[in-house]
Every structure is written in structure tokens, then in C-alpha cells.
Amino acid sequence: MNVTNVPALTGNELLKVLAALANPHRMRIVGALSGGRNYVSRLARDLGMSRPLLHMHLQRLEAVGLVSGSLEETTGGQTVKYYEVSRFALDLTPESIAEATRTLTDRAESGQGKERE
Amino acid sequence: MNVTNVPALTGNELLKVLAALANPHRMRIVGALSGGRNYVSRLARDLGMSRPLLHMHLQRLEAVGLVSGSLEETTGGQTVKYYEVSRFALDLTPESIAEATRTLTDRAESGQGKERE
DNA sequence: AGGGGCCGTAAGGTTTTTCTTACACGGAAG
DNA sequence: CTTCCGTGTAAGAAAAACCTTACGGCCCCT
Numbered sequence: 661m662n663v664t665n666v667p668a669l670t671g672n673e674l675l676k677v678l679a680a681l682a683n684p685h686r687m688r689i690v691g692a693l694s695g696g697r698n699y700v701s702r703l704a705r706d707l708g709m710s711r712p713l714l715h716m717h718l719q720r721l722e723a724v725g726l727v728s729g730s731l732e733e734t735t736g737g738q739t740v741k742y743y744e745v746s747r748f749a750l751d752l753t754p755e756s757i758a759e760a761t762r763t764l765t766d767r768a769e770s771g772q773g774k775e776r777e
Numbered sequence: 778m779n780v781t782n783v784p785a786l787t788g789n790e791l792l793k794v795l796a797a798l799a800n801p802h803r804m805r806i807v808g809a810l811s812g813g814r815n816y817v818s819r820l821a822r823d824l825g826m827s828r829p830l831l832h833m834h835l836q837r838l839e840a841v842g843l844v845s846g847s848l849e850e851t852t853g854g855q856t857v858k859y860y861e862v863s864r865f866a867l868d869l870t871p872e873s874i875a876e877a878t879r880t881l882t883d884r885a886e887s888g889q890g891k892e893r894e
Numbered sequence: 895a896g897g898g899g900c901c902g903t904a905a906g907g908t909t910t911t912t913c914t915t916a917c918a919c920g921g922a923a924g
Numbered sequence: 925c926t927t928c929c930g931t932g933t934a935a936g937a938a939a940a941a942c943c944t945t946a947c948g949g950c951c952c953c954t
Contacts (some may be wrong), residue, residue, distance in 0.1 A: 663866070671804070678799035681874070683912090684883045686790060691878030694871035700932060713913060713933075731931085737921055738930055750869035754811035754862045761808030765802045800942090818900060830943060831900075848901085852950055855900055 671764030673724070674757075677750070680724045684715045685709060690745055693727060697744035718743060785873070788881030794867070797841045802826060803834050807862055810844060814861035824836070835860060 669677070680686060688707055692698065695736075698706070706713040721727045729743040786794070797803060805824055809815065815823070821831040838844045839860075846860040 662873035672929080675799065675801060675804060676793055681869070682783055682792065682795035682799045684881060687788070687792060687874055687881065688878050694875040711916075716912080722814035722860035739920075740930065745871045746871065750867075752798070752869060754807055755825065757804055758811040761805050764801055769814065827944070829903080857900065874929070
């Protein structure tokens, strides 16, 4: 559900989260979703980007836990995928970064479950 | 709380700061400098990276104001460049990002507005 | 001289990231 | 059946980031 906050996430996680946020499109996506959930096609229209592109960025954001999507069915039988932002609060200071640095494996990745499927 | 931010930086600035931090080397540099200032050659040895590489990353960090360097002369007449971190405190939440998004020019370079067409 | 410390930068190649175009699926309604 | 809505993915080009090697300079000491 959330990306950890008070306890502070590991260096690798922080690195990936920052990388995920360090992109204009993805920043906009998070910003847009912070106003309420939305489904892919509509979000693409709202943000003025192609579906495939949005899809890619959503994947990137979901991979680090910043957003989460759920497939749902409308009454009309349509399959729609809704996305919503996770609640997170990162405190970035020289000290918090120094702290994170101690659990930095570099090679990033090392994805590892933090949530169930 | 002066140099970098307090009133909240613009979307473009935030974007660049995040991009600057989203790198293992640069994260380590900030972390290392948070323990005190240091000069280039020594920092390179401490972090185990080449001088040219470190130089590049320092440039990137300095460009967004996360660190600052100053050339100094030792008693022996040696010219040494010391770097230190700026004090900053970023609060990253879906809301703060949504807010920053409103001043996001996207492909802008710390400059002025660019119209879309 | 030659060596050592420090500073910088240009050239070049590799690897990532980003983005477009094109395609495939399902269901509802004309 | 065709068209419009939604979903997803693959392939390849373009652009940006990253890193190394190699070179240039300055000053001091043996």
C-alpha cells in the first residue's frame, strides 16, 4: 500500500523511487492521480500523451510502489484499469541521504517483495 | 534553510534536483559530503571512483545547487577545490508533487516559458 | 631534470532511457 | 460486420546518460 515513510526506506529503494520521480511525465502522472484515481485511456487524454507511453511510465511507477492499478469491470462489461497513488512522504536532507547511502548496493534492482500479489 | 529551498522550488527545479539525486554515485557524494567538506582528489579516493567521473557528477550536483565548490590555496601553494553540501530539506508527497507539477515547463532549462504548438 | 601532488577537459564508446509506430485482444453498439 | 470503446505488448529508432582513457595545465620537492 505504501512505500514506507517514517522508518526510511533502504538506499536502493530510495534510489529507485527518486529515479521514478525524476521525469516530467511521471511527475505529472503522480500529480494527476493525487487528485483522484483514474483509468489509463482517460489519463492519457488528460495528460496529452500516447497510451503506450503512459503505460510504460505507469509500469515504472508501479514497480517502485508509487502507484497501484486494479482492473475493474464497468456495468457495461468494459474492462477498465484504474490507477491510484500510494501515500508516501519522503524527507530528503543531506543527513537522510547519508543514512540511505549505507544501504546502497548500487546495482539497484534487487527488487524484492514488499507486498503480496 | 536558505540557499536551496523553503518556499518550495518550482517544478522544473524539483525535477532537476530529483534527477541529480537519482544516481548511486551522486547519492554517495552527497552522503559523503554531509559528513564534512572534502576536496576532489581525496573524495575520489574515498569513494573509489575516477577523478573525471567524480568531476562530472560534482558538476551535475553543483548545477542544481546541491553542492558548492571553492578553490583554495594551501600554505604550500597547492590549489585545492573543496566541495560541501548545501543544506536542503525536500518534502516529497503526492500533494507536494501535484503542486510542483503546476510550475512544470517540461523541456525547459531553468529558463523561461516555452509554448507548445 | 624527473617525480609527485593538485586541478581540469575533450574524445569516444557503451549502456539506459525514452518514445513512436504498429499490432493484437474483448465487448457493446451501430 | 464494422466501428468505437477499453486493454495490452513488441520492435526499433532516437536521445540522453554514463564512464574510461588520454591529455593538458600548475606548483613543490628530491
